Structure formats: structure tokens, C-alpha cells
Amino acid sequence: MAKKEMEWKGSFEEALSRLEQIVSMLEEGKAGLDESLEAYEEGVKLVKYCHDTLNKAEQRVRILIKNEEGEMTEEPFSPSEG
Secondary structure, three states, rough: OOOOEEEEEOHHHHHHHHHHEEEEEEEEHOHHHHHHHHHHHHHHHHHHHHHHHHHHHHHEEEEEEEEEOOEEEEEEEOOOOO
């Protein structure tokens, strides 16, 4: 029987905090193999959630600028502008 995919119900910040906890636990090396593997799997899913959340946020960020005709247009956000 396949494991059910984890659905994160918290915020991006909570997911990031949980990832930090998982990394600390794994770095300490005090957990057993099974616990470490479970934590690693949870971490991978949280990384995917965070990555997807950031991608969605990036798609929503737009800069309004006036074109040569004076009309407002949308352009993708570029962090180098600024």
C-alpha cells in the first residue's frame, strides 16, 4: 500500500521552520535510521511545498510600467531592477 502524500496545512514560514528542525535533527545524528528516513522524507516534501509556493508567488509578482504610449503594462518581476 502506497503512503499518502503529505499535505502541508501551515504557512510557508512554518514549513521553513520545520525544515530547519529536521536539518538540525539529521545533523546531530542522534536519531535512529527509521526516524531519520521519515524525517528526510518529510523534509523532501516540505522542500517541494516551499519551492512550489515560491514559484507561485514569483508568478504573481508583476511590475507595472508605462510603455511609450503612456499605457500601463505588466512585466515579470526581475530582481536586478531597481
